[in-house]
Amino acid sequence: MARKSHVRRREPLNLDRVLRAAVELADQVGIDGVSMRRLAQQLDVVPMAIYKHVTAKEELLDGMVDVVLGEIAPPDLSLEWKDAVRQRVLSARDVVLRHQWARTAIESRTHRSPTVLAYMDSVAGLLRAGGFSADLTHHVMHALGNRIWGFSPELFDETHRGNTQPTVDAAGQAALMEEAERRYPHIFAIVMAATSGDASEYGCDEDYEFMFALDLLLDGAERLRDQQWRSPRASSPSQRCLTYDKGT
Amino acid sequence: MARKSHVRRREPLNLDRVLRAAVELADQVGIDGVSMRRLAQQLDVVPMAIYKHVTAKEELLDGMVDVVLGEIAPPDLSLEWKDAVRQRVLSARDVVLRHQWARTAIESRTHRSPTVLAYMDSVAGLLRAGGFSADLTHHVMHALGNRIWGFSPELFDETHRGNTQPTVDAAGQAALMEEAERRYPHIFAIVMAATSGDASEYGCDEDYEFMFALDLLLDGAERLRDQQWRSPRASSPSQRCLTYDKGT
């Protein structure tokens, strides 16, 4: 056993092994639990050994994002553009649901790695193949925003990140509800509509919300494509900073 | 002078003063520069003194977000719903542009404070007043996502967070461009279209992108409202987890 661990230990550290261990660690303990020191421990290595394969923690996080993006299924080029985009984005969604920490990690990245660019390029390519101009594709990509990575911000709740709300008794619950109805009538109405009565057991169907927004955006994009939409910038290229024109 | 600083020092610390100092500090040094210790130093106080007004750093961040949300202009109820939403969201945008750290801070919040809920309630109220059902309002709010706070993710660049890309000579630049064109043809096309030729000076007009997406979403929402859209969940409330129905 001591011998085996000795053999293990001699297996040379490389970037791939570092990144895979980091991803595994993040899956287990969340992104905040991933420290250089803890990762080193996981790899049965001295902390400084990691710096041989990664110049700083930021680079580690870049690499971790690359690893999860690698799990996204390749695009199905036989599909009609909208289905193709949807399939690709939903595949990304599968991935970020498997790796909950990936949302935060992706959002925090300030550097676009080749892997990131390649993925974005492929999504842009699906739109271009669907007859979108480069101009419109650009704006649609921005409008999709983080949804191209398969996630959208959680507006009301944050159920996926182990938050234990304080348990209150039924009376307290009712009082809270009354308070909520008085102070936040519109949110209350929304919650009531979403739960058909029992607001206390509110929980969004995140998947549905994601799809709703995705289709709203894609349908809107399609409409603009069909009416040959061009950005004001494209018409007058010298003008870099545009003030929004309400009449448009 | 020593006397004056002594008088200053005796001014009792309170939550308001703590939060305002924290916001000011974040404005100056960014959110990562805001540590309990550094904030204490700024307030000319021992670190532990802050914990009298805030139980943990998370609570400090909650409070900081509340402070900036307080700077958002009140809704103009005389406006037609779409303009009212736009005015409110653009006012929020002014605020998050003034406080660059606020995007990250808002995204990282896991707790919805009364101030946060009040703002969300007011946006929901504008939609409701515009004839949106509670059901549709709900989904539209989700679709707007972080755009209700006046920001959207930066997809391609991150110019606003002091990043100094390595300067390369003209020849290196040209080589990079060729490489980019070969590896990321669609992104390259986008960039070319956005800069009318000189891809090296690419920079998105973030304001325009924001407005484009906002209008795409609001126009799409209006269309759904006009056709009396109802969510499948609203029709069959027992069914909580919906699979997306392509035919819809």
Add this chain to the structure above:
DNA sequence: ACCTGAACACCGTTCAAGT
């Protein structure tokens, strides 16, 4: 009772001393 210095258990990263 209130306040606070020191301490605890961590960080990411540098650097010089060891092989």
Add this chain to the structure above:
DNA sequence: ACCTGAACACCGTTCAAGT
């Protein structure tokens, strides 16, 4: 030349000792 222990300059937060 490579590797690594110790050290540096930080964190957020606890806690016991001081007033």
